[in-house]
Amino acid sequence: MSAIEFKIVKKIGEEAPFARAGILTTKHGDIETPAFVVVGTKATVKGITPEMLKDTGAQVMLSNTYHLYLQPGNEVVRDAGGLQGFSNWHGPTMTDSGGFQAFSLGAAFGKNITKFTKGESEILLQSRRDESSPLKPAQIDANGVMFRSVIDGSVHYFTPEKSIQIQHDLGADIIFAFDECTSPQEPYAYQAEAMDRTHRWAKQSLMYHVFDEQGKIKEASERQALFGIVQGGRSEKLRKESAEVLKNMTITLPDGSTKGFDGFGIGGSFAKEDMTTAVEWVNGILPEDKPRHLLGIGEAEDLFEAVEKGCDLFDCVMPTRNGRTGTLLTKYGKMNISNAKYVNDFTKIEDGCECYTCKNYSRAYISHLFRAKEMLGGTLATIHNIYFTVQLVKNIRESILNDTFFKFKKEFLSLYHKEE
Numbered sequence: 001m002s003a004i005e006f007k008i009v010k011k012i013g014e015e016a017p018f019a020r021a022g023i024l025t026t027k028h029g030d031i032e033t034p035a036f037v038v039v040g041t042k043a044t045v046k047g048i049t050p051e052m053l054k055d056t057g058a059q060v061m062l063s064n065t066y067h068l069y070l071q072p073g074n075e076v077v078r079d080a081g082g083l084q085g086f087s088n089w090h091g092p093t094m095t096d097s098g099g100f101q102a103f104s105l106g107a108a109f110g111k112n113i114t115k116f117t118k119g120e121s122e123i124l125l126q127s128r129r130d131e132s133s134p135l136k137p138a139q140i141d142a143n144g145v146m147f148r149s150v151i152d153g154s155v156h157y158f159t160p161e162k163s164i165q166i167q168h169d170l171g172a173d174i175i176f177a178f179d180e181c182t183s184p185q186e187p188y189a190y191q192a193e194a195m196d197r198t199h200r201w202a203k204q205s206l207m208y209h210v211f212d213e214q215g216k217i218k219e220a221s222e223r224q225a226l227f228g229i230v231q232g233g234r235s236e237k238l239r240k241e242s243a244e245v246l247k248n249m250t251i252t253l254p255d256g257s258t259k260g261f262d263g264f265g266i267g268g269s270f271a272k273e274d275m276t277t278a279v280e281w282v283n284g285i286l287p288e289d290k291p292r293h294l295l296g297i298g299e300a301e302d303l304f305e306a307v308e309k310g311c312d313l314f315d316c317v318m319p320t321r322n323g324r325t326g327t328l329l330t331k332y333g334k335m336n337i338s339n340a341k342y343v344n345d346f347t348k349i350e351d352g353c354e355c356y357t358c359k360n361y362s363r364a365y366i367s368h369l370f371r372a373k374e375m376l377g378g379t380l381a382t383i384h385n386i387y388f389t390v391q392l393v394k395n396i397r398e399s400i401l402n403d404t405f406f407k408f409k410k411e412f413l414s415l416y417h418k419e420e
């Protein structure tokens, strides 16, 4: 049996790419798709235990190859029995390739930049052209990327083979091919060059994932699924080319059969207005029967758009990062719980929410925790925000199954305002 199996239960829409509901079977359990993948960067979803995570309805956790390689080291995680054994999260897991962090964090090392949200692609762009930057363009070469550790500034080199080896040690059910994530502001010529490099690295990742030095099939490739990552920036031509190349990328096994990617990631930092069109171009080409993961997306309206255009999986630090800073997600939009108006507000964060936090605590209490800088504040807010996002995607799934997707989308987004 292959590392994963993917079954589409229902498809809706006028023409491809269709919105779909499916079941993705991994060695550590099933994921009902579309699904929101919770980010546990360093093998922990910050501030909550795996039991709390499970209680939110979360099905799958994504950890970060770059961070776990630097700390505690992939061998430590391997010797603990992989991510599941190490973290005590026993459901399905994923790891990213580490490419994005190697580029963005490595490029910014020593520049006193600590926040990486929407501006990170711009930071990368500047750093690449900044002669004083520790990561000069020459340090991205045909074989990989040299970067500095965010922890101690030590120098490291990632290649496709290295990324896959680390991800084999981490042992997640779904892993990603090594890629270069470009800024949408990069010129076309650079996007094309980076995309070709990503394709070469994808092939190397696939080879290393499957074959050992003697040309025998690695056991890890039967346990872990490998997703290729589509890049190409905001160019229709490049995005379509990337989807086409990765869709057809296969290697020949000793028995004469061929093996390609088990699924696909859609990468890149999108300018807001580009996301839907880029996803539509790509999913119109990618094979229907393989899962598609849109990397780094988690805002409500983006989730609806991405599902409508045929994506199955999403991950984003937004719900957890917002939770830690006291920004709570509700069906009316985001609320800042530290706001003075909540000091005496003894209602729940969101009426009707079934999460642990809303079942047991008031806005006033959570507001107090944040003002008093108590640890529990971030924990309770994180639980609610994960529950909110996970449930939203579950409800989107239900609406596909019930043929009410477009009605649900319209109703939800008419109430939901992005800013408070």
Ligand SMILES: [Zn+2]
Pocket (backbone or CB within 6 Å): 349, 350, 353, 354, 355, 356, 357, 358, 359, 384, 387
């Ligand atoms: Zn709640």
